[in-house]
Amino acid sequence: MARSDRFLNLAENVATLSLGVRRARIGCVVAKGSRVLATAANTSNNIPGNLVTNDRLSKHAEQGAINLCNPQGATIYVVRLMADGSRGMARPCKFCWADLLKVGVRSVVYSDWSGEAKIELVRE
Ligand SMILES: [Zn+2]
Secondary structure, eight states: OOHHHHHHHHHHHHHTTOOSOGGGEEEEEEEETTEEEEEEEOSSOOOTTOTTSOOSSSOOHHHHHHTTSOOTTOEEEEEEEOTTSOEEOOOOOHHHHHHHHHHTOOEEEEEOTTSOEEEEEOOO
């Protein structure tokens, strides 16, 4: 199994620890090479990309994870675990993207609506 798949599986496991609602459990892994620097689940029912419900009073998984380590040059892996156990869209919201850029995260690998992994570089 490719390393990125193992990190995504870890992110999915971390998502089971989420305090969010069942359809919005998000797990995030920060990794550099083969090293895991930090993991975190979201602590709210906010849905990535849903800016209407994003009140910034709660903590997204990406926020929690990048605050636990030095994520400069790292890749983050984000998985959204749906109520039925499948993966859903986990692209970080615009607030998280801004923070990822600020702390120097290099790239993001996330599950999309089909459960497939997408990769994006973090840039302006
Ligand atoms: Zn976010």
